[in-house]
Amino acid sequence: xxxxxxxxxxxxxxxxCARTAAASPATISLPLVVNQVNRGEVTILSNGxxxxxxxxxxxxxxxxxxxxVGEILRKEGDTAHDYVSLSSLSPYLSYSLDEMEVVLRLxxxxxxxxxxxxxxxARRRPVNLQRTQAPAAFLNYAVxxxxxxxxxxxxxxxAEASTAWV
Numbered sequence: 001x002x003x004x005x006x007x008x009x010x011x012x013x014x015x016x017c018a019r020t021a022a023a024s025p026a027t028i029s030l031p032l033v034v035n036q037v038n039r040g041e042v043t044i045l046s047n048g049x050x051x052x053x054x055x056x057x058x059x060x061x062x063x064x065x066x067x068x069v070g071e072i073l074r075k076e077g078d079t080a081h082d083y084v085s086l087s088s089l090s091p092y093l094s095y096s097l098d099e100m101e102v103v104l105r106l107x108x109x110x111x112x113x114x115x116x117x118x119x120x121x122a123r124r125r126p127v128n129l130q131r132t133q134a135p136a137a138f139l140n141y142a143v144x145x146x147x148x149x150x151x152x153x154x155x156x157x158x159a160e161a162s163t164a165w166v
Contacts, residue, residue, distance in 0.1 A: 031103045034061050044104060045083050051095060051104070052083035062114040068092050137163040
């Protein structure tokens with residue numbers, strides 16, 4: 001019988017929380033949500049009231065920890081990756097461990113997120129675009145009128161026409 005992933009993750013989370021209560025740090029992988037956007041899985045180290053996240057995981061999620069100044073608490077990890085205390089980053093971000101959905105949620109100030117550039121210029125024409133040599137013409141028109149509830153009825157029209165011979 002296969003257990004749904006959300007229930008198995010919740011069970012794993014509860015076991016690790018119990019282990020944390022015994023004063024030994026617990027390591028767990030959780031989904032990370034940054035400013036309400038899913039950013040994949042991260043490895044956390046839960047140690048009582050504080051949560052430590054690998055600095056490379058924060059960078060991969062688009063959080064610029066190098067721009068954060070002040071007393072940032074770091075802990076050396078077992079795999080040559082340093083862990084950063086999320087509570088020591090409190091002027092720059094807030095966090096919560098959502099126990100119902102088993103997810104780590106971060107709310108980060110925009111000036112500490114990576115910049116994203118969206119190019120709105122016209123895209124180049126598709127490679128397979130075929131231009132025909134056939135002549136073309138069009139006519140757009142509109143007629144409107146207003147006779148309801150007015151003393152003087154009004155009518156109007158607009159038209160546009162064009163032709164092209166290539």
